[in-house]
Amino acid sequence: MPSAAYTQLRRRSLERWEEWEDESFTRISVGTSATALSVGAGETLAAIIRELERLGQPDVRVLEVGDIGFSWADPVVHIALPRQPRITYGNVVPESVPKLLEDVLTKGDLRADLALGVQAPEATGDIPPLDSQPWMRDQLRLVMANYGHIEPGNLAHYVTRGGFASLDRAIHEMAPQEVIDVVRESGLRGRGGALFPAGVKWSFMLNAPPGDRYLAINGEEGDPAAFTDASIVENDPHKLVEGILIASYAMGATRTFVHIRAEYQVAVARLRRALEEAEQAGLVGSGVMGTEFSHEIEIEATGHAYICGEETALMESVEGKRGAPRPRPPFPAQYGIFGRPTTVNNVKTIAYVPTVIEMGAEAFAKIGTENASGxxxxxxxxxxxxxxxxxxxxxxxxxxxxxxxxxxxxxxxxxxxxxxxxxxxxxxxxxxxxxxxxxxxxxxxxxxxxxxxxxxxxQDTCIVDAVKIVAEFNEEESCGKCFPCRKGTSQIVHIFESIVAGHGETGDLEKIAGIGQTMVTGSLCGLGQLAPGVLNNAVKYFPEEFAEHVNGKYCRTGTCSALRGPVSASEETAKPTS
Amino acid sequence: MTTDGSTIEEDRRIVRETLSHYSGHRGALLMALLDVQYKLGYIPETTVEDAAELLDYSHPEVWGVLTFYSDFKVGKEAGHFVDVCIDTPCHVGGAREIWSALEEARKSPEGNPSFQLRRTSCPRLCSQAPLIAVDMRWHGRMTVERAREFVAGLD
Structure with a gap:
């Protein structure tokens, strides 16, 4: 049974939602995120507003929504005509806006050529359902359920789509231990990469000394080529806020530090708005939803250091210091941020929590495999x-x-x-x-x-060159505290430099493996322990390419310019790179 | 976001004013320095002594933080900043060629010296790689030609 506080929140939210989602109007929404904005989504939005004025269409409603995840089709625009399903269009550059709007709004031509799909079970004319497209049909969007559907940070939008019902249930109907049990039984594991069972981690806090307890949200996501954490904060920040509140209720945490890079300006701004709206609605602060449970959430901006994805380094960073890892014990659940018991969870892990509570442990555990649910x-x-x-x-x-x-x-x-x-x-x-x-x-x-x-x-990528970039990254990001990692990462880069310069020697790869061995055994944290793995694996799967570079002074893709390349190498490198 | 040729004294005034908002806050050094970075686009070297004085840290503590986090760009004031991501997704997307073209565009006799070219750590916009930022604004799906056009238009 929803609580009275939640029922009221939901009613107010529906009223606000209908200000936007009124079927008798045409609604145009533009997906914006840092990625979409980097390829002109902001200009497309401006062009739409301009064009509606020119066409004399003041009743058309325009909204910025989150990113639906189709970066390849950015800028993405969704159009719903009165009482019609929403059609998603891709690659809507500002130049194509006038013709698109004119055709769709005034000529009844739905422009199937630009459409990615219709958000309905049935096709609309030549436009197939979005969910039947090859890039969507295998997806199951639990965390991403609201991506592209709501204005990020708008509490009413989030609540209308079921948001905060899980929090309501947890704090009104479940004891903290029950919440922990559900999360443990669901099989939810840490999504930052370490895969530690979330419920088990939370239960460590129950034995912590009395007084303030903290939750820290790890939004460092240091891996280049990994960008889902920032996307959650950008596209559905309230999902994170709700997860934080449920987790904190379960652990008895009094304060959360959201550790996020200041560079993610869109994410930080949207999270800030989400927190403000949640505070005003009595969801964050003292007496959450009229209960005894109180919780503060702070945004802790950081300046990016890969090592801060490691939880003890992250705690140092939250304290405003250099993020060098701390030795363990003491473990964070005993002695964490500012000496208080602390649990560090990844953004994604926490964003799953509302879904886990909503679905229940058993249903969530059914998704995925035996080893990993969800x-x-x-x-x-x-x-x-x-x-x-x-x-x-x-x-x-x-x-x-x-x-x-x-x-x-x-x-x-x-x-x-x-x-x-x-x-x-x-x-x-x-x-x-x-x-x-x-x-x-x-x-x-x-x-x-x-x-x-x-x-x-x-096929045109040189594996040795790609691995060298990875090695350079790890050298740069080694915090320097442990000698084998500090020296090892840089020594490996030197060997790679000499290989691509044509000075490779037999035994170089063995030397790299040997240095790696020392790093694995002699480093305090995951960086030094795991960095050699990438190299070993690349050598394992591409032995010939490494042998060609080291012994043959030959690069089959023509990437390493100091080495002999294929005959067509000069033509290859002359090609534009886009 | 740019410094618009504002004087070194003006930048320093902004630094001191920004830092002073954070004095007395526990663990505020990192956030205060980030605030400076996002106001000016860079960290003037004099920030070390200003932060030490206003936030009550030692010089090495401030330097330690500034050199630890890769988003900090300690340097001298310049008209414009052009940042190039060189991490793996951008690298395999052609960042090296873009970097060379921009370096050429800055240094060649007929080039445009009004910008500072900086390597930056991955802004996690990898699905639009390769990327460059002009005065702190990121532009994806970059090509050598477009990068040249961007900097040619800077004054």
């Missing part, structure tokens, strides 16, 4: 037709992800390899990818899914 949020980038964000049931075949959702190699080129899980993940050949997109299975392959970043390399 969905996986994937960041897809690199040489593919459809880069963007997707959410799939854990266990979907990885080659299906690449072929159908990502659209295969760009410009008809063959896909050669995948880099999964970022600079501390692994590189695998595409042939190996006939396997489930599942955390443990991929870890066993040496390419852990980690935070969900999948970067695709096509």
């Amino acid at each position: 969905t996986a949020m994937l960041s897809l980038s690199g040489h593919i037709e459809r880069p963007g964000i997707a959410e799939v049931p854990v266990g979907l075949n990885l080659q299906t992800v690449i072929a159908d959702i990502a659209g295969g190699g760009r410009d008809g080129k063959l896909v050669k390899a995948l880099q999964c899980g970022g600079p501390l993940g692994g590189i695998m050949s595409i042939a190996e990818a006939d396997m489930p997109t599942e955390f443990q299975a991929m870890t066993a392959k040496g390419s852990p899914l980690g935070s969900g970043g999948i970067l695709v390399f096509d």
